[in-house]
Amino acid sequence: MLGAQRQDLLLARLRADGRLVAKELAAELGLSEDSIRRDLRELAAAGLLQRVYGGALPVSPAVADLSVRGGLALDSKQRVAARAAQLLTDGCTAIVDGGTTALALVRALPQDLRATVVTHSPTVAAALVEHPTVEIHLIGGRVFKHSAVACGAAAVEAAAVVNADLFLLGVTGVHATAGLTTGDADEAAMKRALARRAADTYVLASAEKIGAASPFTVLPLEEVAGVVTDVAEDDPALRALRERGVAVLR
Amino acid sequence: MLGAQRQDLLLARLRADGRLVAKELAAELGLSEDSIRRDLRELAAAGLLQRVYGGALPVSPAVADLSVRGGLALDSKQRVAARAAQLLTDGCTAIVDGGTTALALVRALPQDLRATVVTHSPTVAAALVEHPTVEIHLIGGRVFKHSAVACGAAAVEAAAVVNADLFLLGVTGVHATAGLTTGDADEAAMKRALARRAADTYVLASAEKIGAASPFTVLPLEEVAGVVTDVAEDDPALRALRERGVAVLR
DNA sequence: ATTGCTTCACGTTCTTGCGCGTTGTGGTCT
DNA sequence: AGACCACAACGCGCAAGAACGTGAAGCAAT
Known part of the structure; x- marks a missing residue:
């Protein structure tokens, strides 16, 4: 053996x-x-x-339940979320973006995590209420229907008071030259504003987003500490990312 | 084991x-x-x-059965919510409080309502995303676990820019002398701040709340435009309210 | 001979059940 | 009603035993 x-x-x-x-x-x-x-x-x-x-x-009872119940492999988003959940440690302050992957991340967090989570997503905030020892700070503003997160000038302004250890960012594309991209300009600006308020930015990107590009750039790859993904280890896209100094977590 | x-x-x-x-x-x-x-x-x-x-x-009885609480007085809450939903008209700007009754209100809104809704509840905001023509403005701040709404100094400050036609307020007690009351001081202050930003405040109070009083006063009855409730028409508590100049909607 | 993997030995850490004195609860007596 | 008492639940310290990590030694394959 x-x-x-x-x-x-x-x-x-x-x-x-x-x-x-x-x-x-x-x-x-x-x-x-x-x-x-x-x-x-x-x-x-x-x-x-x-x-x-x-x-x-x-790793987390929540994740375990899902896999045992379904008897199947975790779905792509859940794998990424479970890996990203490990970045949040007791005592840390994290900004969590909106989107389904971020929601999966919240569900994958240990129930007794003692951390401060800042978010501009009402959905993420509502899910976090189930975690009794997580301090939640909600960033307000005009809520965009497209992605269900607070955006716009008021939200950017409200984010300016935050100082976090890490930002868990969701995007629709991770591209070697276009960098991190998303489909809406205001949303991109909001994500950029949040990234400025955190020491390290980690991108949550399931396999199909690696190598893709959307209309608006959030950040260049250089400003990202790491990408959490589930692409195969031998995928050539991974090497391209690593060559740009981006850590790949999987 | x-x-x-x-x-x-x-x-x-x-x-x-x-x-x-x-x-x-x-x-x-x-x-x-x-x-x-x-x-x-x-x-x-x-x-x-x-x-x-x-x-x-x-941890907290209130938090624990927040989900099941929806099921108990359900039809009562739904009746109140359905009546309150009529207060929101096309073109109006309304502030909506948190809580299960407010959530029922959102679900009772017509799908094609063209209004602006301001809320400090992530749950209400998330539910409103289903209404394509409602403009949502989220008030941020520290999220208070007990009732899952944003409270505190930052939230009060963020509310100061709002100017609404009406405020739909949820409380735990409507009492002739104690006025509108709730169980937490910060929450009461937040609700008070929101009431100041609306021309008219309407209280959502299912029958069991009429005549009840909780530790902290939100507003005196005089500052309320109306109470939306489902108590019987011949209930003596109704007359007490009307004598204080409060409209009763049912 | 070197490398990678395993096992053994040993000191350390963790869990557990028991004894003990203390504190909270419910019922009784005055 | 208030004082009192019996008993259960409690927290703490302790000791036995299980589980642990580490470093040295064994062993097979290269």
Whole structure:
């Protein structure tokens, strides 16, 4: 049994059972608990599971429920959201953009996260109310029907008081030369204003958005700390991004 | 059973039963009450439940049953909401408060209403996106978990630019002498700030709220244009309201 | 010989159940 | 009604045992 093969098996078991117990696995696979623990440690470092005393649990109960219930692989947005959720740590202040991926991100956040989340999306704010220990700050303004987020001069102004550690940005295209793009000029301006208020900007972009370009540029690639995506590791687009100094998280 | 997994189980049980009893759980899970108490203490420290003598309860009863609360007095709320929806006419600008009655109001609005709606509730704003011809303006600020609306200094300030024809206000009590009341001081201040920005304030109050009083006064009855309610026409409380110059819409 | 993976040994950390003194609750007595 | 008391629940400290991480040693393949 190859090491990598064994780790895949562990993940499959985790999806099936909803938990892993180090001792049981050692007996079952005929290995020492040390080796199992080492695997679990590595998988936890890769963000694929949550290490707990005695074994491991899925990264987030919410995400686990979805995969167990459906019995299927997570959908593209959920994979990206689950990975991006790991960027939010206790004590941090994060700006969260609008859109369905951002909503999936909120659902993937651990229930006991103690963080401050700033958003201009009423939908995201409403979903965050379910997280009792997350401090929510809503940015107001004229709400754009197209994407259901607050935009415009008032919203840009309201954003100016925010100072965040990171900005989780949703776009419709990530292109090597056009940079990050979206379909509406006001929306692009709003996203740009938010990016200025955060130390690091991370882009949430499921596979179909990589290499695509929309009419309005939000930011050039240079101003992005990283892209969270689910494209295959060997995709040539990834290399193009890395060559521009953009970290790729998957 | 993993320790961390047990805490997830406790939270699930809490959501299902609405309470946790330490002794029962110890017997059921086959461990000492001490361990259960330890778990409950930790979860309480994480803000995920409220520790009480003998076990635990949801963090805030109000938050916990906000979703089910919609189902209880449903038809009552819907009647009030349907009547209040008639106050919004094409071309008007209305401020809409938060809460389940306000949400019912949005759902009761005609699909083709051409109005401007200002709200400090992300939930109301999200629901309004379904109305293509309604212009939405969101008031931002710190989102208060208890009622899921933006409150505080920033929100009051953001409200100052609004000039509306009417304000549809939700409260928890409508009392002849205490006036309009609600359960939180910040919330009361926010509602007061909104009332100042509208020419007429109408209160949405289903029957059980008439005659009730909560800790904090929002406005005296004199500053209200009308109360939308579903109490019986012969209810003595109605006459008390009318004697104070308040129109009763039903 | 080197590399990669595993196992073993050991000191550390975590969880758990028990004893103890304290605090909260409900019922009883004056 | 207020004082009192019995009992359950509580928090804390402690000790036993399980689980843990680390570094050294073993082992197979190259």
